[in-house]
Amino acid sequence: MDDVILKIENLSKQYRLGLVGANTIKDDLKRWWYGIRGKEDPFLKIAEENNRKEKGGSNYVWALQDINFEVKQGEVLGIIGKNGAGKSTLLKILSKITSPTTGSVKSKGTVASLLEVGTGFHSELTGRENIYLNGAILGMTKKEIASKIDEIIEFSGCQRYIDTPVKRYSSGMTVRLAFAVAAFLEPDILIIDEVLTVGDAEFQKKAIGKMQDISKGEGRTVLFVSHNMAAVESLCTRVLLLRNGKIFSEGTPTEAINTYLSSYSFSKRIQDFEAENNIPTQNGISLYYAAVENASASKKTEIIDITSDIDICFRIKNDTKESTLSVGYDLKNTRDQVIFGSGSKFECPVNKVSEVSCRIPAQFLNDDVYQIHLYVHSASMITLFSDTEILSFEVKDVKRESGYLGKINGLIRPNFDWSLKTY
Amino acid sequence: MNKNNTNEWLFTISSKRKLIDFNFKEVWRYRDLLLLFVKRDIVTIYKQTVLGPLWYLIEPLFTSLIFTLIFNNVANISTGAVPPFLFNLAGITIWNYFKVCFMSTSNTFSANAGIFGKVYFPRIIVPLSVVISNLLRFAIQLLVFTCFFVYYYNQGYQISLNNHTFLFPLIIIVMGMLGLGLGMIISSLITKYRDLKILIGFGLQLLMYLSAVMYPVSYFKEKLPDYAWIIEYNPLTFVIESVRYMLLNTGSFNINMFIYTVVVTLGIFFMGIIMFNKTEKNFIDTV
Numbered sequence: 060m061d062d063v064i065l066k067i068e069n070l071s072k073q074y075r076l077g078l079v080g081a082n083t084i085k086d087d088l089k090r091w092w093y094g095i096r097g098k099e100d101p102f103l104k105i106a107e108e109n110n111r112k113e114k115g116g117s118n119y120v121w122a123l124q125d126i127n128f129e130v131k132q133g134e135v136l137g138i139i140g141k142n143g144a145g146k147s148t149l150l151k152i153l154s155k156i157t158s159p160t161t162g163s164v165k166s167k168g169t170v171a172s173l174l175e176v177g178t179g180f181h182s183e184l185t186g187r188e189n190i191y192l193n194g195a196i197l198g199m200t201k202k203e204i205a206s207k208i209d210e211i212i213e214f215s216g217c218q219r220y221i222d223t224p225v226k227r228y229s230s231g232m233t234v235r236l237a238f239a240v241a242a243f244l245e246p247d248i249l250i251i252d253e254v255l256t257v258g259d260a261e262f263q264k265k266a267i268g269k270m271q272d273i274s275k276g277e278g279r280t281v282l283f284v285s286h287n288m289a290a291v292e293s294l295c296t297r298v299l300l301l302r303n304g305k306i307f308s309e310g311t312p313t314e315a316i317n318t319y320l321s322s323y324s325f326s327k328r329i330q331d332f333e334a335e336n337n338i339p340t341q342n343g344i345s346l347y348y349a350a351v352e353n354a355s356a357s358k359k360t361e362i363i364d365i366t367s368d369i370d371i372c373f374r375i376k377n378d379t380k381e382s383t384l385s386v387g388y389d390l391k392n393t394r395d396q397v398i399f400g401s402g403s404k405f406e407c408p409v410n411k412v413s414e415v416s417c418r419i420p421a422q423f424l425n426d427d428v429y430q431i432h433l434y435v436h437s438a439s440m441i442t443l444f445s446d447t448e449i450l451s452f453e454v455k456d457v458k459r460e461s462g463y464l465g466k467i468n469g470l471i472r473p474n475f476d477w478s479l480k481t482y
Numbered sequence: 483m484n485k486n487n488t489n490e491w492l493f494t495i496s497s498k499r500k501l502i503d504f505n506f507k508e509v510w511r512y513r514d515l516l517l518l519f520v521k522r523d524i525v526t527i528y529k530q531t532v533l534g535p536l537w538y539l540i541e542p543l544f545t546s547l548i549f550t551l552i553f554n555n556v557a558n559i560s561t562g563a564v565p566p567f568l569f570n571l572a573g574i575t576i577w578n579y580f581k582v583c584f585m586s587t588s589n590t591f592s593a594n595a596g597i598f599g600k601v602y603f604p605r606i607i608v609p610l611s612v613v614i615s616n617l618l619r620f621a622i623q624l625l626v627f628t629c630f631f632v633y634y635y636n637q638g639y640q641i642s643l644n645n646h647t648f649l650f651p652l653i654i655i656v657m658g659m660l661g662l663g664l665g666m667i668i669s670s671l672i673t674k675y676r677d678l679k680i681l682i683g684f685g686l687q688l689l690m691y692l693s694a695v696m697y698p699v700s701y702f703k704e705k706l707p708d709y710a711w712i713i714e715y716n717p718l719t720f721v722i723e724s725v726r727y728m729l730l731n732t733g734s735f736n737i738n739m740f741i742y743t744v745v746v747t748l749g750i751f752f753m754g755i756i757m758f759n760k761t762e763k764n765f766i767d768t769v
Binding site: 159 | 522763
């Protein structure tokens, strides 16, 4: 089973930015003029690396650049990367929706892609009619669908509504029906883009179970793009990390996910104002240093996951007249909801730097991005120092023991004791 | 398993493309999808309407009625021995088939961007399904025409089929190919330049006047002999005139013009396929 089934060579894709207008005609004419003289497309040279944040000089960017990789028969390849890293473009090329600017893709098997569930569903048609239509769009013949229709209907769990127009369905039922059709596709290579994030918990479990059957049981080759690290970790055999349109690294799921998460820059974990020579001072209180540290790992800067103890540290110089300070913070999520506030009184000698820190235990915060709002009060509760976005960090959820891979509900996720008595 | 397996690729996706890259085998493999699209179009178009498929009939009947009042009763255009209403109905039935094929195929890419952006199947399935599903609509309208034909025939009008009527199916195929071909050409250009969408709106109106829908070609020749060539070299004119000739035995049928029309139609059709194939590869980036 060591056969290469899919081979991607020097694949690049260029996009034009900006609006379509008179300049488009000019560029098209120029390209055509170079084309008929047998010269290379002049716009290939001026394109730039795709970095969404920097404003570039050229109107052309590479969404993908020099992508080379091979996929072996039976492999489940995960593709991860930030938004705009080129994941979707890559999938679109592999599923023939758009063609590459240069390079080639060679395949030894049939490809079916699932970039969305329920493509082509028509709301006026019944569930059964839509199974046929959607199945045919995905490349099945009528005969194939007819032989599987009972299984599909059963898997979807919509038996009762199957002869009702889809417009009467709840959105959850539509998704179930759509996924059920897709689950019974039998291509050699299946391409999946983030479809597992839909539906309720019960259905997700079913869907992931089916995915596991497809990849492990039936030995099918799967390419899987997702932001759900828990799903990538448990389903994939190998992971490709894309960054700015290039392959950044490649390896086992654990390696690639770690590289990815640590390069992720949602977080402002360490603020060394002293080293940067940019010390904020308000009412005699100066903040020298602030950090969110991973207390469970040997390296304090390691990514924080659900199982890490978290230390929040502040180094403060007290230039006020009293030594009693009340230091605290509010922990907020990105939707600006305060999860909790915590603070304490300290004796901080005047004109000296003191370090205070607070530990948030592991298994307490949920998988989310959090912000720290620091404040320092005097003994009489007058606000001396306040900064709403001094630090931010992300708690990641990587390993899961239960089969469920979706996000667990709640602002926090405490690990309470459960007990069992049997009578 | 190890013999030759580096060379036996099932398919290759690359940036280089042939001029005519029409994979008939692939289209054939998706024939069920074609049929399902046709079925979908037919079943869903008049859902939640009170009159349903009756709209197929109301539209041409009322248009013919208005045309008869304006062009024949007010403007006094003569239709010879044929009753003007029947003359107009024949013209409008065939013109409508062209119009619907052309209009629906010309926005193939923009109307289906949602599906095309998510899944691959031979894109030509969509315009083909439009042409086929509208054939049914055309057949229903033709049935109405037949009813009126029988009615007027019994009234003693001099209308009849003739020895060219057997070419009628061929003429319909020509009309379908013209609509499909022109539609595909426009659909390829429209993805980038939306100006065309506005253009075809009134362009079709003008084209109808230039295609002898509501007057016989002989009448135009008589009134404006200097400009008659515009009408004559329009392949649509020939199709419409032939339909009237075959069904009502009025006007003329010239074998040279028939060959000319078929050649032009094939030219437009293949150009449509070439442009459509070229566009389908990358349109999703521009649409």
